[in-house]
Amino acid sequence: MDKFRMIFQFLQSNQESFMNGICGIMALASAQMYSAFDFNCPCLPRYNLAYGLGILLVPPLILLLLGFVLNNNVSMLAEEWRRPQGQRGKDPAVLRYMFCSMAQRAMIAPVVWISVTLLDGKCITCAFCTLVPVETLGNASYSSLSQGEMKRVLARIPCKEIYDGQELIANEVAVRYLRCISQALGWCFVLLMTTMAFLVRSLRPCFTQAVFLKSRYWSHYIDIERKMFDETCTEHARSFAKVCIQQFFEGLSTDLAAARCHPPREAPEDAGEATRKLLGITDWGTMNVALKSWHRCKPPLHLHPPTLHSSNGWAGEGQPPMHPPAPRREIAAYYSWV
Secondary structure (H helix, E strand, C coil): CHHHHHHHHHHHHCHHHHHHHHHHHHHHHHHHHHHHCCCCCCCCCCCHHHHHHHHHHHHHHHHHHHHHHCCCHHHHHHHHHHCCCCCCCCCHHHHHHHHHHHHHHHCHHHHHHHHHHHHHCHHHHHHCHHHCCHHHHCCCCCCCCCHHHHHHHHCCCCCCCCCCCCCCCCHHHHHHHHHHHHHHHHHHHHHHHHHHHHHHHHHHHHHCHHHHHHHHHHHHHHHHHHHHHHHHHHHHHHHHHHHHHHHHHHHHHHHHHHHHCCCCCCCCCCHHHHHHCCCCCCCHHHHHHHHHHHHHCCCCCCCCCCCCCCCCCCCCCCCCCCCCCHHHHHHHHHHHHC
16 A cells, blocks of 8 residues: 555656556557558548548547546646635736646547648548549549449458549549549648647747746646645544544543443644644534635635835835635634524
């Protein structure tokens, strides 16, 4: 159990590197999935477009959602976005920074899938084979087919074993034409995504350095605050359960001693330490009030009362006055009610 705990703590402390590794693995997995995927074009005029575009767009959407699901910061972003205003304001720039950071990692696997699909060319060949310019690449004088029959023949271009329109246009000519267009789109897509990644990662901090630093700082703060709150709640719950169990067995041993005339055993030495960790919150109702108060109105980010103005007029300027923490006020109201 200690080994698993050490591994979990290591992953938490290196969460960013771990998430980058997960995104890289998903990108490699997406490319491997496409290479192992058995692509079978239906070769029917009504289904070729839906099948080709479905293979091109639906798996990237699934990979994008998986990239968000595997990111632990999604719940943190949703919590920060949906929490009440309370005594602490919400900065939209911080929320945008958190969302963009997650989106950059989540988009790696979908971009790899789309790039590999376009460079391979099968999806574009299947989806747009009925739009091949016959008058340019084929036999324009072959006019014995109606419009519907011509689409039916062109829809069979990806399926060489059933294609029967060599008199209209050669199968290899049409496939090469569509694959050329698909690969051109693929390289343009790769160039566009690479350029956008370069601009986002390199140029954005240069133009908005102050806003970028502020958003990154408070994003890290929200993440650390959430982790420390969870750790504190876990420690409090452990101490609370420990004291409750000790009191139960102490009461049970007292009853047995009274019935059998045996002296009760002394309480463990660490009982006082566990009691001190409860921080005065020692019952079910008070703990619920404290948790609700933390959700509704988190304490303001102002640790000290305003100081006197210094010579430069900056110290303490514009700082709001200190208010008593919301959990204490609500707990006092709770006890006055009960």
